[in-house]
Amino acid sequence: KDKSTASKDSTPEGASKRQQDGAETPKQQLLDIIGTMKVEVSYRKKLQQLKAREGKKQTLNKIEGSDSEGSVPQGATEDTQGSKPLNPELVKAASAVASSLPRNKKQTESELLAQLRRHEETTDKQKKGGAINIRNVISEMTVKRQTPAHKNAKLSGRISLQSDEDGQRIRPQRSSAQSIDSRRNLKVGKRLNIFTKASTEPEHALKTVSSPTIWDLEFAKEVAAVTAQPPRNGFEEMIQWTKEGILWEFPIDNEVGMEDDAEFHEHIFLEKHLEGFPKAGPIRHFMELVICGLSKNPYLSVKQKVEHIEWFQKYFEEKKELLQEI
C-alpha cells in the first residue's frame, strides 16, 4: 500500500508535467497504478471507476459541508472517518483521471463527485439497514452502471416500500432479511470480489429456501416475483426459455435426460433375467425371442428392459394353472 501511495504521489505530479508530452502516458500510468492495486485484470475498468467514484465522493464530503439530502452528511462523515487511509490515494487518482481526460475537467469532476455521493448514500443505507428515504431510492434508480451491491440495495428498497404499504407486521422480518442482505452486499461491495459473487448468491438463496418458516418461503417467492423483470432483449428471453426448459441447451446434447450408466453388456446379455422361467418349452422359446429383441433395442434403459421381462414373468405365473391344463 505504501508503495502504491508513493507511486501515486509521484505520478499525478508527473502526469501534470508530462501532459504536454502526450495524453496517453498519464493514462497508462494511471492504469498501471490501479493495476498494481488489488484489482483483477479483467474488471480493471469497472473497479477503476468505482474507486475513482469513492475517492471523489469523499473529497466532496470533505469540501462541501452540507448536501441536499439531510441524512447523507452524517453518514458521509462517518464513512470518511472510517475509510480515511483510502482517501488520499483516491483523491489523487481522481485528480489524475480528471486531468488525463481530454474533456472539460470541472464537468468530469462534478460528475464523478455526484456518482460518488450516490454510492456513499447506498453504502449508508446498507449499513443502517432501515432508513428508507424515497429520494435515496429514486437517486439509486437513476444510476445506470450497477454493481451487484447497487442491485441488491434496490431490491431491498422496493420490498421495504411494499411492506410499508401492507402493514407493519411484515416489517421486522423484512428488516432482518434486509440487514442480512445489506451485510452481504456490504461485503461484496467493499471487497469487490466479483468472481465470488456467484458463490455468495446461491448461499443466500439456499438460506432463505431451506429455513422451515412459511413466511420466509413466501418472502422468497415474492422476491423471485419482483426480481423477475421481463426480458430486455432477445438474449435474455432465450436465457429464460432455456431455464424453463422450452429451449434446448446448445451445443445440443443428444443424451439429455438419458442418464444410463449401464455398460453395454448389461443391455445385451439379458439371459440372467430368464432364471424364473422353465428351461424348456414354448415359453422359454418365446422369452428368448423377447430377449433377442430387447438386446437390439437402443431406446430403452436397462431398467425398462428388466421391467419388461419381469412383467412377462408375472403374467406367466398367473397363467400357470391354465398352462398346466394344456
Add this chain to the structure above:
Amino acid sequence: MAAAALCWALRAARQVLPSPCPRQVRSYYVDWRMLRDVKRRKMAYEHADERLRINAIRKNSILPRELQEVADKEIAALPRDSCPVRIRNRCVLTSRPRGVKRRWRLSRIVFRHFADHGQMSGVQRAMW
C-alpha cells in the same frame, strides 16, 4: 388495494415461481372433441406398455392358442380409450380433424394463414 396487490403477487409467485415473467398461457382447449382427444392420448400413453406386451403374446406362432385367446380377452377388457387407434391428429389451433399436416400439426387453412403472413419459418409460396 394493498392486500389485493399482495395476493396477486403471491398467486403469481406460486404459479409463476419456476417460470417467472408471465406470458399468455392457453388454459382452455378449443372444443370438447379436442379435450376428448387429449384424454385418449393420455390413456393410450399409460397403457401403451401393457398393450404392447399383450399383443406380443397374441401375435405369436409359438405360444399355445389357449394362452393367446386369454390374452385376447384381456386386451379387450382394457378401457376403450387406451388404444392408439382412437387418437385423431387434429389441428392444434382449430381442432379440425381433416386436412391436417403432420409436420406442423395445423390444418390447411391455419397453415396457409400463417404462411402468407410470413410466420412459418422456411415456408414460401411455390413458384416454378
